[in-house]
Amino acid sequence: MREILRTNDVVKLSWIQALMADSGIETVLLDVHTSIIEGSIGAIPRRLAVIDEDYAEALRILRAAGEDPAP
Numbered sequence: 466m467r468e469i470l471r472t473n474d475v476v477k478l479s480w481i482q483a484l485m486a487d488s489g490i491e492t493v494l495l496d497v498h499t500s501i502i503e504g505s506i507g508a509i510p511r512r513l514a515v516i517d518e519d520y521a522e523a524l525r526i527l528r529a530a531g532e533d534p535a536p
Contacts, residue, residue, distance in 0.1 A: 470513040
């Protein structure tokens, strides 16, 4: 698994997940429970990840949508 996006913006996460699903790329959302437990003050962002084989295509989709991928 490789991280493609890290954010506290749940709308952006949902949108990117929909973009990936439309391209046939499955995503996994990480740190959801930890983010909720910390009180949603923004200290712990949620991470979106894809399998290694889909990583290059996921980055291409992100960039085409005007988003910066995670470092």
